[in-house]
Amino acid sequence: MESPVENYLHDLHAEIVQNRNGTVYTPGGAPSSADPDCFGICLATADGHVYEVGDTRTEFTLQSISKVFSYALALSDLGFDAVDAKVDVEPSGDPFNEISLAAGTGRPDNAMINAGALAVTSLIKGSGGKSAIKRIVRVLSDCAGRELSVNEPIFEAERRHSDRNHALAYLLRSFDIIEDDPTAVLENYLRHCSVRVTCRDLAIMAATLANGGTNPVTGVTALDLAPVERVLSVMMTSGMYDDAGAWLTSVGMPAKSGVGGGTLAVLPGQIGVAVFSPRLDAHGNSVRGVATSQRLSRELELHFVRAA
Ligand code: GLN
Numbered sequence: 656m657e658s659p660v661e662n663y664l665h666d667l668h669a670e671i672v673q674n675r676n677g678t679v680y681t682p683g684g685a686p687s688s689a690d691p692d693c694f695g696i697c698l699a700t701a702d703g704h705v706y707e708v709g710d711t712r713t714e715f716t717l718q719s720i721s722k723v724f725s726y727a728l729a730l731s732d733l734g735f736d737a738v739d740a741k742v743d744v745e746p747s748g749d750p751f752n753e754i755s756l757a758a759g760t761g762r763p764d765n766a767m768i769n770a771g772a773l774a775v776t777s778l779i780k781g782s783g784g785k786s787a788i789k790r791i792v793r794v795l796s797d798c799a800g801r802e803l804s805v806n807e808p809i810f811e812a813e814r815r816h817s818d819r820n821h822a823l824a825y826l827l828r829s830f831d832i833i834e835d836d837p838t839a840v841l842e843n844y845l846r847h848c849s850v851r852v853t854c855r856d857l858a859i860m861a862a863t864l865a866n867g868g869t870n871p872v873t874g875v876t877a878l879d880l881a882p883v884e885r886v887l888s889v890m891m892t893s894g895m896y897d898d899a900g901a902w903l904t905s906v907g908m909p910a911k912s913g914v915g916g917g918t919l920a921v922l923p924g925q926i927g928v929a930v931f932s933p934r935l936d937a938h939g940n941s942v943r944g945v946a947t948s949q950r951l952s953r954e955l956e957l958h959f960v961r962a963a
Pocket residue numbers: 717718719720751752769813820845848912913914915939
């Protein structure tokens with residue numbers, strides 16, 4: 656017996672599944688997802704109720720959505736001032752892989768574009784016998800409420816075709832934004848991009864952010880409140896790259912997309928929204944992810960600007 660929320664999600668899913676526009680991300684020619692037609696929608700409330708429809712248990716890679724969590728971890732480890740000295744909090748309005756570094760200093764505009772995310776990843780060090788990547792995967796797993804791992808074949812494919820990110824990492828070191836070996840930083844970055852999740856995981860991760868850093872299903876505190884607030888603010892202006900303005904207008908929730916087909920959106924204090932569908936638009940955002948989020952925002956009144 657389905658709940659009214661699940662009935663509603665079923666109808667929405669049946670409608671939007673008809674949309675077959677967009678192209679699947681293929682790092683190095685290998686499809687990032689087995690089935691381009693997969694489509695899942697999952698909502699998780701800040702008090703731990705989960706509603707799901709469609710392909711919510713199919714795994715795909717987090718890709719750029721992982722930037723949200725590495726940024727939060729760096730902010731927790733180093734404090735705001737040290738991270739801000741390396742990465743700004745300004746929307747770039749640029750595509751995700753743009754070489755957009757401030758003239759003179761080389762400081763990336765924000766942590767949601769690749770340049771900023773590479774800088775952030777370089778700030779995360781090993782600690783307590785755990786490598787930096789293990790610590791990042793730990794935070795991701797605590798947010799999802801289950802043990803996550805790296806999809807090694809996707810990581811290898813990304814690594815073999817990372818000339819642009821490689822160039823970015825070296826450029827960042829030339830400005831002393833990155834101080835470690837750029838190749839090692841790049842590999843850590845690509846590893847956290849290659850962590851596999853399901854749409855259900857993504858919704859619980861979003862609900863953890865909505866709940867101020869404590870996973871509402873497991874009760875585990877994955878992140879502190881202050882970094883979560885900061886990360887949500889930057890997601891608001893920069894999470895959807897050069898589509899951020901249109902997203903903010905039509906959906907009105909801090910969000911982050913990944914080229915693996917995931918979209919994560921958060922209404923703080925209320926709900927986490929996740930959509931999985933691999934076909935992407937020209938910005939690298941999921942076509943159905945954007946369409947579904949627009950409908951959910953309108954029909955469930957999730958836009959953060961609401962007339963009383
Ligand atoms: N692995 C991808 C890259 O760095 C992630 C990009 C994304 O999801 N937008 O190019």
